[in-house]
Amino acid sequence: MRTTGSVLAVVPARAGSKGIPGKNLRTVAGRSLVRRAVDSARRATRIDQVVVTTDGDAIAAEAVAAGAAVVRRPAELAGDEASSESALLHVLDAISTPLPEVLVFLQATSPFIDPADLDAAVARVVDGYADAVFAATPSHAFLWRTAPDGTAVAVNHDAATRPRRQDREPEYRETGAFYVMRTAGFLENRHRFHGRVELAVVDGAGAIDIDDEADLALAEALAEAPGAPGALTDARVGDPAPAPTTTRDPSPTRATPAPNGAP
DSSP: OOBOSOEEEEEEOOSOOSSSTTGGGOEETTEEHHHHHHHHHHHOTTOOEEEEEESOHHHHHHHHHHTOEEEEOOGGGSSTTOOHHHHHHHHHHHSOSSBOSEEEEEOTTOTTOOHHHHHHHHHHHHTTSOSEEEEEEEEOOOOEEEOTTSOEEESSSOTTOOOOGGGSOOEEEEEEEEEEEEHHHHHHHSSSOOSSEEEEEOOGGGOOOOOSHHHHHHHHHHHHSTTOGGGGTSSOBTBOOOOOOOOOOSOTTOSSOOSSOOO
16 A cells, blocks of 8 residues: 555544434534534644545535535445444545555544644654554543443442542543544554554543534533633634643653643
């Protein structure tokens, strides 16, 4: 497989949605979700091209207006059961060779993707420290599940021991905002998680995933609040993305620090 050494961002955006009809064209702070994803990718200095894959005419028009290329997705890859991987593989099949070295998968349902986080994650893959990097936010939550008989069962802790928050090692919740991966590894494994996988630890304040009307209302409120996470993605496209401010590594055994703000 020949690659260009380039970085391609792909935003899958189906026209159909059961939770929110026309979800990808719904707006937060005056911009559609698909436009917000494209804008974040275009503001990232390490991303060379942005493609929206969709089965919808209106979404395709919005993507072009936002400055992205469009790959039309066939109906069999646009149903509720179709995987995100299938959409990414279709884009790679549709574009002209050589293929990009790095593939960035962004979800339009995450309206506050920071371009600086994208750049830091891409750098980890391009520079050879990781094969796949994904957005995650720290969590100290005590998780439970329900057993078949209806009783509650502790998942990630000993129910008899209640350590203080500051005494617990954080776990990390996958936000779904973005995934950065080496294209060759993705094509070989047909999965976004392959090889050495690292976290891109992002601000939990903006780690919202739009799934229903309540999520949209919350995102709108966050975007309008002073100093909100939306300020990072409401700047003009073409403005430089803010530089990462920390160099801590989420992998304590890694000698070279990761520039992704990990604790």
